Each structure stands twice: as C-alpha cells, then as structure tokens.
Amino acid sequence: MGVTKTDLFSQEQNDLAQVAKAFAHPARVAIIQYLIKADACINGDLVQELGLAQATISQHLRELKEIGIIQGTIEGVSVSYCINSTRWEEIKNLFNQLFDKFIDPSSRDCC
Amino acid sequence: MGVTKTDLFSQEQNDLAQVAKAFAHPARVAIIQYLIKADACINGDLVQELGLAQATISQHLRELKEIGIIQGTIEGVSVSYCINSTRWEEIKNLFNQLFDKFIDPSSRDCC
DNA sequence: AAAGTTAATTGTAATATTGCAATGAATTAA
DNA sequence: TTAATTCATTGCAATATTACAATTAACTTT
Numbered sequence: 001m002g003v004t005k006t007d008l009f010s011q012e013q014n015d016l017a018q019v020a021k022a023f024a025h026p027a028r029v030a031i032i033q034y035l036i037k038a039d040a041c042i043n044g045d046l047v048q049e050l051g052l053a054q055a056t057i058s059q060h061l062r063e064l065k066e067i068g069i070i071q072g073t074i075e076g077v078s079v080s081y082c083i084n085s086t087r088w089e090e091i092k093n094l095f096n097q098l099f100d101k102f103i104d105p106s107s108r109d110c111c
Numbered sequence: 112m113g114v115t116k117t118d119l120f121s122q123e124q125n126d127l128a129q130v131a132k133a134f135a136h137p138a139r140v141a142i143i144q145y146l147i148k149a150d151a152c153i154n155g156d157l158v159q160e161l162g163l164a165q166a167t168i169s170q171h172l173r174e175l176k177e178i179g180i181i182q183g184t185i186e187g188v189s190v191s192y193c194i195n196s197t198r199w200e201e202i203k204n205l206f207n208q209l210f211d212k213f214i215d216p217s218s219r220d221c222c
Numbered sequence: 223a224a225a226g227t228t229a230a231t232t233g234t235a236a237t238a239t240t241g242c243a244a245t246g247a248a249t250t251a252a
Numbered sequence: 253t254t255a256a257t258t259c260a261t262t263g264c265a266a267t268a269t270t271a272c273a274a275t276t277a278a279c280t281t282t
Contacts, residue, residue, distance in 0.1 A: 002240045002267030008162045009137035016140050023131035025270080026120035029209070033124070036213050040221045043229055051119045053272045058230055060270095073222035077228050077279050080222040083213055092210045098140070099203045102147050102194055110151045111184035111191040113237030113270045136240085154259055164242050169260055171240095188249045188258050 016098065019091050022067050027052060028060050035070060035083050042078040127209065130202050133178050138163060139171050146181060146194050153189040 006014050022028055030050055035041060046057050061081065064070045068087040072079045102108075117125050133139055141161055146152060157168050172192065175181045179198040183190045213219075 002238085002265090002269095004136060004138075004240070004268095005163065006137060009141055013137040013140045013144070017135055017137040020131045020134035020140075023206075023209075024128055024135045025115060026117060026124040026128040027115075027270090029124045029127050029131075030120055033209070033212070039219065044227095052116065052270095054229070055231085055273075056271050059272095062230080071220070071222060074229095074278085075222075077226095079229065082222045083219055085213070085219045088210075088213055095134075095206055095210070098134075098144070099199075099206070101144070102196070102199055108150065108194055108196045109182075111182060111186075111193045113235090113239095113268085115238095115270070138240090155257090163240095165259070166243075166261080167241050173260080185248085185259090188256095190259065 012094075016094055019067055019069075019094055022064055022069055022091075025060065027057070028064055031057070031060060031064065032069070032083070035081060040080050040082045042075075042080055044078060123205075127205050130178055130180075130205055133175055133180055136171065138168070139175055142168070142171060142175065143180070143194070146192060151191050151193045153186075153191055155189060 004017075009017075023032075027050060031046060034046065034049055038045070043054070043057060043061065046061075047054050050057060052060075061070070061072070065072060068084055069091060070081050071084045072081045115128075120128075134143075138161060142157060145157065145160055149156070154165070154168060154172065157172075158165050161168060163171075172181070172183070176183060179195055180202060181192050182195045183192045
C-alpha cells in the first residue's frame with residue numbers, strides 16, 4: 001500500500017534503507033557532489049546548477065538535512081550548506097559494512 | 112509530479128541514484144543480506160524469513176534482478192537466487208567513488 | 223519604513239512505490 | 253492425467269515521491 005512495514009526489519013536494515021533513499025535521486029546525488037566540490041555553497045547556486053525549481057531543490061535539501069548528511073547555516077539573507085563529515089563517515093561505514101559482507105566473489109555466482 | 116527529470120543529470124548521477132534505489136527498502140536490504148549469508152536461496156525461504164506476502168517478495172526480487180545485483184535460475188519447481196559478484200563489485204565501486212570524493216573531513220564542516 | 227533578496231513552506235497535481243489477493247505458468251508428484 | 257508446489261504476473265488500493273507556482277518568513281538595502 002505504498003507504506004513500508006518497517007517493524008518487520010532490523011534497525012540496521014531500516015537505517016541503511018533510509019540512508020540509501022538520500023542517494024536514490026539524481027538531484028540529491030548532484031547536490032552532494034556539488035557540495036563536496038565546492039566545499040560550501042548556497043541554495044541559489046544549486047538552482048542555477050541543477051535546473052530545477054527553487055522549491056524542488058529546497059525540498060531535496062531538506063531531505064538530505066533530515067538524514068543528517070548535510071547541514072546548513074543562515075548567513076545573512078542566504079544559507080550555506082555543507083557536508084556533515086561525522087555523518088558522512090557513519091553513512092560510508094554503513095554501506096561498507098554491507099559491501100564487505102560479501103567476500104570471496106569467486107566462490108559465488110552459484111546460479 | 113513524481114517523475115524524475117533524468118535528462119538534467121549525468122549518467123553517473125542517474126546510475127548511482129538507480130542503484131541506491133535497490134538499497135532504499137529494508138526488505139531489499141534484508142534479501143541481499145540473506146543471500147549473502149545463505150550463498151543461495153529460493154523465494155519460498157524468503158517468504159518465511161521476511162514475513163511479507165509471496166507476491167511482494169517476488170516484486171522486490173524482480174527489482175533487484177533488474178539492476179543486476181542478483182540473478183536467478185529455475186531449478187525444477189523452485190528458483191535459486193544469488194548475488195551477481197561482478198555487478199556487486201561495480202555497485203560497490205560506484206558508491207566508493209562518491210564516498211572517496213569527500214576527503215580530509217577535518218577541513219570541512221564549514222557551516 | 224518600503225522594497226528587494228533568499229530560501230522555506232504550503233498547496234496541488236502527477237507519477238511512483240508498496241503490498242497483497244487472485245490468477246497464471248511451469249514443473250513435479252500421485 | 254490430476255493434484256500439488258513454486259513463483260511470476262496482474263489488478264487494485266493506499267501511501268510516498270517528485271515537481272512547481274504561490275506564498276510566507278527573515279533578513280538587507282534603500
């Protein structure tokens with residue numbers, strides 16, 4: 001019904017799924033890449049950069065902020081965003097934990 | 112409008128977003144973890160394991176198959192699924208490419 | 223204070239996703 | 253052949269996501 005049964009799954013599974021959602025839209029990937037490259041930026045830049053409406057980008061930024069991958073500070077009339085490095089490491093580890101579970105690929109592909 | 116404007120983004124951005132979608136549901140994360148642990152399994156096992164309806168799991172399996180992260184072979188009346196190790200490496204690299212772009216965390220967190 | 227700037231929020235429309243019952247297709251067992 | 257088993261597919265309902273115009277909120281400039 002479009003509603004995920006989170007209670008059926010472990011904390012780890014739900015966490016990873018939620019974090020993966022942040023990367024599950026090209027606009028959010030683009031925002032993250034841009035923030036990494038720029039070291040800091042403001043929403044206005046992204047509107048120019050991405051070609052989406054201001055409201056849409058603001059919405060994507062909120063989603064990224066909600067999972068903690070980015071953080072923003074009001075600077076006068078504009079807002080500066082950047083990657084939250086602590087959270088970034090956490091997320092990186094969350095993925096790598098899964099990636100590293102699959103070992104010795106040569107013994108797999110059994111079907 | 113619920114429709115992603117893929118033409119605004121690069122191949123890499125769209126690829127990563129699409130792959131991230133595979134991990135963006137706890138049931139699919141659970142399926143992947145189970146396949147890694149079991150080395151191979153069939154749909155029926157997963158219905159017991161996850162507590163979702165057979166049709167729902169079949170649907171998640173199809174999505175995972177579509178991005179190539181798993182593969183299946185018909186074995187008599189049942190189907191064996193396993194991780195596709197080549198694709199697994201590709202996906203791992205796709206994520207790590209992004210993760211590794213963010214370097215020297217101590218110099219960040221500028222806002 | 224009035225006007226301008228920047229970005230969040232609200233409201234709305236369209237499409238996507240999730241979930242499952244029912245059904246269908248393919249194989250196996252009787 | 254008939255029944256049973258396994259899993260994919262279809263059809264449907266409910267919720268989520270994506271996108272944007274319009275508005276609002278907060279600050280700056282004039």
